[in-house]
Amino acid sequence: MSSEPVISVRNLTKSFASASHGVDALSQALWPRPAAKPEVVLKGVSFDIQRGEALGIIGRNGSGKSTLLKLICGVMRPSSGSVSCSGRLATLLELGAAFHPDFTGRENARYVASILGLKEEEFDSIVGSIAEFADIGPFFDRKVQEYSSGMYARLAFAVNIHCAPDILVIDEALSVGDILFQVKCFSRLHRFRAEGGTLVIVSHDDTAVRALCDRVLWLDRGRLVALGATDHVCGLYQASTAVAQASSGSEEAPKAPLDEANLVQGRSEVIDNGRFDPDSLAEPLHEGSVSGLRCWQDSDNPGLLEGGGETHVVFRYAGPALPGLKACFLLRDRLAQIVFGACAPLRRNSEGAHLDARFCFDLPWLVSGEYVVEALVVVETEEGAHRLVDHAAPVPLEVKTTHISHGLANLRMRTISIQPVPVRFSEVG
Amino acid sequence: MSTQGNVIQVCGLGKRYARHATPLDRMQALLQGREDEQGFEALVPLDFSIRRGECFGIIGRNGSGKSTLLKLFCGIISPSAGRVTLSGRALGLIELGAGFQPDFTGRENAHINALVQGLDEDEAAQRMPLIEEFADIGPYFDRPVRTYSSGMYARLGFAISAHVDADILIVDEILAVGDTSFQQKCAKWMRQFRERGGTVVLVSHAVRDIAALCDRALWLDRGEMRSLGPADEVAAAYQRAMMAEQDTGDSAAQAAPPAEGPVSEWQGQMKLHQGWYDTAAKGHGHGGAVVIDAGFFTAEGARAETLEGGADMILKIRARATRDLHAPILGFIFRDSNGRNLFGDNTYMTTREKPVRFAAGQVFEAEFHGTLPFLPVGNYTLAPSVIEGTQEDHVQLHWVENAVTLQVSESPVEFGLVGVPMKAIGRGMQ
The missing domain is CATH 2.70.50.60 (abc- transporter (atp binding component) like domain)
Structure with missing residues (x-):
């Protein structure tokens, strides 16, 4: 197995100027003055994601998870540090966020595919599979504004998974749709992984993280608290939330120590014991x-x-x-x-x-x-x-x-x- | 019939989307006042009403018209036939963060939303600290919402809804965003809202949610009403229909027990080897008690070295109180090598009615008697814990991850997380 990183994050920091008003921001631009202290939402985070790995990102609301994803996807620029990605990166950030309401499902699919770098002929060869996977019948040729949230989700997943991405980034986006569609998506994700795809997933759903991820990264207040085997880091995180709840909202940072033991860089072992595997x-x-x-x-x-x-x-x-x-x-x-x-x-x-x-x-x-x-x-x-x-x-x-x-x-x-x-x-x- | 108790009255409400090949075509149709032939009926005209204080569920497959109906309730789209009358202030949580102005701060958005919802300036100002507290997003409340994470969006959205004196709350899918503590806060608020006489309209795919939360439910199918009535009955009917649809027609068997078939035992044994209790394993908690031993034991009281799948098992957890304990609960979780929780239990139900007390220094233990399940080959861990309080509201005194490691060396289980022995396997010819 190759061990080249497909995503390399080095000393990544993001801060937002805390100008709260458009007027403030304008006056700040025109008459620079000592600005209020900018809010640092991500502080010197470094890690690598290997090809074929599934990395989970966990942490409380506001811990910097979404910011980190946005930086990885390049929809936001870092204040300092760097992110490098090699390969085609598809995202399911906010459902349907990339869709234009006045275009049909088919037109939106073509648009997303072209952003992901697919040629027109390539799109023509996969559009049938997209329509089949999304399974929204005649709605595929209707405007996205007529879609229900379930149809949005179906289209978004179908388009992104069929554009042959090397890396798929998902933000809490898989709880939509009926059970048959959910199982279809997760089965497809397992297949994506089996074919060597890299997965980065943010979720509050402990069961989903444990089911999908090899390693987990825990962020708290913009800092990397722990990175390691799924079971280990999920355990540390749960322990900290249990402690935080018991001490009723104290503003103490979680006590999980940033020691060597927490920073397990290894992957959890995959046992191949030659059993009959219906998924393969x-x-x-x-x-x-x-x-x-x-x-x-x-x-x-x-x-x-x-x-x-x-x-x-x-x-x-x-x-x-x-x-x-x-x-x-x-x-x-x-x-x-x-x-x-x-x-x-x-x-x-x-x-x-x-x-x-x-x-x-x-x-x-x-x-x-x-x-x-x-x-x-x-x-x-x-x-x-x-x-x-x-x-x-x-x-x-x-x-x-x-x-x-x-x-x-x-x-x-x-x-x-x-x-x-x-x-x-x-x-x- | 009196409509006194009805907060939402739906009369012949329908929605049709026009379909035109080109914008020019649309223009011509508009000018000539001609009906479009290939229009699409998102909602076939419906009549029903929703009573005050009710939790009303709407269920149906993707594309059945659920979202269209909610949008009509909220006035986001206008009906092509009939009307919907709402008495009271309705609030829709349809798409998270919809209606927020990205460049305005949370406070400004809250202010605007409050005014839109009909509060006056004084009321809005008065509610602001409450909204800020409920949202619990710290300094972000005064930052532009474009810097928010999706969780913060959800928190702000719900906090505003909770404080604008809405009479009707319209929710599309249960709010799946947000961490557990915030979800619990929302659930608690919804309960109180209903106790105050608030009306909730809930759309969900999950039959379970509809049956558990709603009084009545409406089942929509391809834009038409299939059924309306008590939520559990509608949910059950919906589920039956979904099942029937799956049925390809040539069903292999009717609901009859297998006519033949020898009872099939597993073709082999499962052996589980148990390691020692690791006293150096990492534990955490607030103290008050320490887990001192855990694992599987034989009927004679000795620590078991090897266990067999399907055989009787005795699992013990022993702890020492380091202070007086009033309602301690001993429990465990059994995990596979990927950290998935396979099974677990605790003493809460045993002691719920009569909590046990132990004095500082006392040693106490829990025993769980059951049947060891069949597990696939692999490594497993046992995490024992001692907590104090109730299952819902408790403090963790001591919790030990990976206290015991176990290994299944041979097993007849070919796939899956666990093995389930078949009582009978039948084959037949028709």
């Missing part, structure tokens, strides 16, 4: 078809599942009984993470017409929220490799879990107790 399958062979996917607990409300309940998944395979045929289903959360799934061999059954695969299991106590279930049929070769035969369109689900917890796949304890420990046993070896 190639395009389907299309020799058979998968359809009729259903997932239910009780027939009254098919879309709603309860944590802990007995759950059924059923789908149908129609096609040749290839050797090594396996039926799999999987459940993804809104971040497109596979929470769990299962596979079973689909054995040849006399004159193999339609084969139904049926699974029955107790649903874990998942975090309440929206999920999708997917079904696929693969063939496993003798070498243990997998080829995708076909997959069914994902089906959305709503899960309700009464158990309160932060876990992605929680357990239900049979008993929980708390008691004093007699003194003679209290010292643990």
Whole structure:
């Protein structure tokens, strides 16, 4: 793996003059006088982002995250220091910010593509994919001013991801749209990363940062507090916010020490243990078809599942009984993470017409929220490799879990107790 | 019918967007007064009303006309048919920061917004400190809003809305921007607003939000009303329809349990190896108690070295009080190597009714009995903690990241964050 930085930030500082009025600013320009102390929003920040890395930027509101992103994207100039980027950089900063309301979706897509440096022919070759991904039907040829916020988000993501960026910068922009679209976006982001793309993402969503990022940078009042492995830095940040909340709004800077231990520069290791990974399958062979996917607990409300309940998944395979045929289903959360799934061999059954695969299991106590279930049929070769035969369109689900917890796949304890420990046993070896 | 209790009255309200090939075409159409043929009906005329003090949800897919309806409520666009009557002062949080003048400071924008919302100069001046306090953006309140981060925009926008005596609050999607503490502040304010008799109109994709927050809901589909009624019923109907739409027609099975199929056990075992409690692991907190041990134990009380997936497990957390504790809660989080929280629990529910007390110097422990889940091969960590208070409002006394490291060396789980054993796998032919 190459380790050349694609983004190099050196001693980056940004301050805003605190002229509050247009009139002030004008008079300041005409009659220079000792200005009020400028507000420093970013103070001497330095770091590198490697090719193929996903870097998360976290911090409280007003800590300088948005300013840092704007400097990286070049929409703002630094007061001192430098940012260098190599490669095509696409941004999802504020949704649809780059769109012109009087142009159609197609026209806006062409405009954004040309800003990103695509030639006219290149755009013509991807516009079909953009329209397909955005999936907003005839609205693609209507003015953006008629769009709902969801359509804005769909168009923005579709355009940016299809312009083959090397670096994608995202500011808190992925919570819009329905569950199917969210999962589609996150799946696409995972693919973007797998293809060597670099991701810079600002988010308040701890779960999303932990799911997407290799490393995390924590900013507070414009200073870099910590940079390191995701788990480590997210842990430090959470600890500091918990402490800050408890001391009820004290203006103390967070106490996380800027020591060597915090400045872990390494990447979190990626374990490749040769397992079957449904996300790395190639395009389907299309020799058979998968359809009729259903997932239910009780027939009254098919879309709603309860944590802990007995759950059924059923789908149908129609096609040749290839050797090594396996039926799999999987459940993804809104971040497109596979929470769990299962596979079973689909054995040849006399004159193999339609084969139904049926699974029955107790649903874990998942975090309440929206999920999708997917079904696929693969063939496993003798070498243990997998080829995708076909997959069914994902089906959305709503899960309700009464158990309160932060876990992605929680357990239900049979008993929980708390008691004093007699003194003679209290010292643990 | 009396309309006494209605704050929003919608009569035959419709919106149609004209479609013209060229601006010249548009001009001709305008001059000749001709109807456009390829116009697009964003909203088919609707009739309904929203009562005072109600939380009214609007649900539908992208492009169903939800945003168009909200814009009509707020008067941002004008209807092509019918009318909407609002009694009371309505405030829309439709697009964050829309309506802010980038070169004006937060204070100036707040002032302008307050006047637009019908407050007089005195009232506006009087509210300003409250707005400033609620927004909580420090010196930025007196800086041009173009220097704001998106979080600050949201804070300012909500702070203004909260202090202009609106009777109706119109919100497009739950405010997803802003850090947790600010989101909680907004949620609390919304609750109080409704208790004072305020009306909320909420648009969301999330069926869960609509069912949980709203009294009644309207379901829009391609600009038409599909259903209007109690929020949970409409949400459920909407969800059923979304499911049905997914169904490709040749459903593999009706809602019947698998007819056949041997119970399938996992094709293999999962072994979890546990390390020692790391006394040097980094901890943090306000003090008052110290976690002194945590991990999985055998039924005989010894620390477990190896555990098996699907087997009974006992997890213990032991702590020592360094001062008198009134309502301590012991808990843990089990994470994978990327730091994702897989599962966790605490003693809050056990002691909620009868909080336990421990004197300074006393050692106490929590036991969690359950079944060890199946996990994929990889490294895991256990983070125990002791807090004091309630689950919602508490102080962290001691929290130890990576107190115990664990490793799964072999596992039948092929993919996913956790493994879920199948009770039955069936195959059939039709």
